[in-house]
Amino acid sequence: MKILHTSPREDGFRMPAEFEGHYGCIMIFPHRRDSWQNGAYAARKAFAEIIGIISRSEKMIVCARYEDYDSARFMLPDRVRVIEMESDDSWARDVAPTFVTNGKEIRGIDWGFNAWGGLEDGLYFPWDRDNKMARKLCDSMDIDTYDKRDFILEGGSIHSDGQGTIMTTEACLLSRGRNPELSKAEIERELMDTLGAEKILWLPCGIYNDETNEHVDNICAFTSPAEVVLAWTDNRDDPQYEMSMRCLEYLENETDARGRRITVHKLPLPEPVTMTSEECDGLDDMDGEPTRTPGERLAASYVNFYISNGHVIVPQFGDSNDQKALDILKPLFPQREVVGVYARDILIGGGNIHCITQQIPTYDRSVTGG
Numbered sequence: 456m457k458i459l460h461t462s463p464r465e466d467g468f469r470m471p472a473e474f475e476g477h478y479g480c481i482m483i484f485p486h487r488r489d490s491w492q493n494g495a496y497a498a499r500k501a502f503a504e505i506i507g508i509i510s511r512s513e514k515m516i517v518c519a520r521y522e523d524y525d526s527a528r529f530m531l532p533d534r535v536r537v538i539e540m541e542s543d544d545s546w547a548r549d550v551a552p553t554f555v556t557n558g559k560e561i562r563g564i565d566w567g568f569n570a571w572g573g574l575e576d577g578l579y580f581p582w583d584r585d586n587k588m589a590r591k592l593c594d595s596m597d598i599d600t601y602d603k604r605d606f607i608l609e610g611g612s613i614h615s616d617g618q619g620t621i622m623t624t625e626a627c628l629l630s631r632g633r634n635p636e637l638s639k640a641e642i643e644r645e646l647m648d649t650l651g652a653e654k655i656l657w658l659p660c661g662i663y664n665d666e667t668n669e670h671v672d673n674i675c676a677f678t679s680p681a682e683v684v685l686a687w688t689d690n691r692d693d694p695q696y697e698m699s700m701r702c703l704e705y706l707e708n709e710t711d712a713r714g715r716r717i718t719v720h721k722l723p724l725p726e727p728v729t730m731t732s733e734e735c736d737g738l739d740d741m742d743g744e745p746t747r748t749p750g751e752r753l754a755a756s757y758v759n760f761y762i763s764n765g766h767v768i769v770p771q772f773g774d775s776n777d778q779k780a781l782d783i784l785k786p787l788f789p790q791r792e793v794v795g796v797y798a799r800d801i802l803i804g805g806g807n808i809h810c811i812t813q814q815i816p817t818y819d820r821s822v823t824g825g
Contacts, residue, residue, distance in 0.1 A: 457599040458590075459562070462648045463784075468555040468562060469651030472617030472677055474788075476817035478561075480516030480763065481592060482506060483545040483811070484527040484537075486515055486520055489579075489746045490544055490796045490804040492737030502545075503530045504796055505761070505768055505808060510535050512765030514815075518542060518738040519587070520775060538595060543570075543585040546806060548672070549609035551813035552589040552600060555651060561818040563593040563600040564649060566608040571667045572632025573607070578666060578805070579741065606645055611670035611810055614647070616677045619645055619653035619712030625668035626660045627782035633668075654712035658702045663695040665754035672809045673756045674702060678720070678787040681711050686756045687721035695724060722783055727774035728755040747803070759807035760784070762814075767791050770798035770807045 463469070482502065485491045491498040501621045506515055510532055518540040519527040527537050542550065549571075552563030568586045570577035586604070593600040614622040627633075628642055637645070643655045661669025675685045685702055688695050706717050732749040740746070757780035760769040767788045771777045777795060797806050 456597055459599055459601045459681075461601070463555045463562065463564070463601055464648045465645045465652045467557045467651075469619075470553060470555050470559075470613075470615040470621070471816045472615050474677070474679060475617050475812055477513045477814045478765050479511050479516060480761075481516050481518070481547045481551045481813045481815065483547045484517055484519040484523050484540050485545040485804070486523050487544045487804075488739040489741045490738075492734055492800070492803055498804060499526070499530060501796065501798060501800045502811065505811070506530075506531055506535055508766055508768055508794060508796070509761070509763045509812070512763050516592075516815075518547075518592075521637070530542050533575075533663040540588065540591060541584045543579065543582050543589055543675050543747075545804070546585075546609075546611075546810050547813045548611045548806075548810045550588045552593055552611065553610050553613070553650075554814070556816050556818060557610060559819040560822045561598060561816050563589060563598050564603055565589040565593070565600045567604040567606055568609065569607050569632065571609065572630060574610070575632030576630070576668070577632060601649065603649060606649075609667065609670065610813055611667060611672045611806070613650070614671055614675070614677055615650065616680050617713060618680050619651075621650050621652045621654070621685075622656040622658065622671055622675060622677065624658045624661045624669050624671045624674065627667065627671070631667040652712065656709055656711070656758070658705055660698045660701060660756045662756050663693075663698060664752050666805055670810075673754055673759050673807070675706075676758050676760070676809075678784075680718065681715040682718045684722040684758055684784070685719045686724050686758045688724045690820045693727070720783060720787065722757050722777045722780055722816075724757070725755050725772045725776050728753045728772055728799065728802065730803070738803075743802070754801050754805075755802055756807070759809040761762070761808050761812045762788070762791070765791060766795045768808055769793060769795050770802070771795040772799055772802075773797065
């Protein structure tokens with residue numbers, strides 16, 4: 456593996472869309488007891504169900520700590536590759552590499568990671584194991600990696616249409632805990648140079664009470680070029696209404712990198728999902744303080760789905776809108792099976808199905824190692 460200090464854009468590399476072909480997917484076996492209730496038992500069952508579905512159509516690589524390796528190997532299908540690797544938590548979207556491609560070869564991007572805000576408003580400390588995972592994974596796959604550790608970014612904060620457009624949120628990438636020394640224009644240039652993009656779409660905000668400073672992957676996602684789904688509520692008394700409306704107005708007045716108007720499909724939100732006392736009791740404290748409180752609203756959204764080669768895997772919450780969300784997504788992905796997975800036990804940790812997955816694009820393994 457080579458550590459590169461050039462620009463992916465200048466090298467002819469771009470970030471493909473998630474709906475393009477995959478070689479595989481990376482996930483991390485959950486273990487953190489102040490994130491995952493009751494010793495992560497329920498979360499592991501949900502992760503295993505998702506891993507099983509994804510592994511039907513693409514290669515699955517699951518990272519597990521030394522003490523969790525045997526459990527992961529026992530719970531997961533034989534076709535899944537389990538590798539021993541230390542981590543601070545289990546958000547592969549944010550700590551695994553973002554992959555870029557030139558059509559044959561893939562390379563990884565090793566962003567800086569500071570637990571969604573560092574000492575300003577980050578969610579845990581330390582985060583050094585997570586910050587090393589992207590480079591370790593590229594090394595294990597014999598894939599060259601771009602050194603971008605001087606730029607703080609998580610994979611959940613960006614979406615690509617694969618045709619020159621990157622979507623993000625101002626709330627996240629302009630937050631003080633990430634790159635406060637850079638202007639919006641400088642951050643935009645960094646994204647375009649590193650992701651091979653021509654245009655950045657800056658949604659104003661994300662999902663209410665999203666502790667990642669409102670990642671884009673919880674509010675809006677590309678389903679095909681110039682088409683997106685947007686998390687939506689008609690309840691004007693919900694603080695999310697104004698946030699979703701601002702995003703809708705922005706998208707309706709923008710075009711993508713190729714000058715196309717953007718078609719927006721509204722994807723309803725579930726009724727507010729809040730923590731129960733029993734769920735809070737199942738979580739360990741962090742530094743003597745509880746990580747969740749009874750009645751706390753979680754950032755539940757059906758937009759936080761993962762697109763695999765064969766499936767679109769959508770969070771479900773036991774809500775009346777569960778089936779409606781699946782029905783809206785099915786015609787948008789006619790070549791894939793849209794399936795729901797009950798994901799409350801993942802959501803308690805702070806994110807959802809998209810947050811725990813990171814796709815590896817299709818590549819020519821005779822050109823790239825691995």
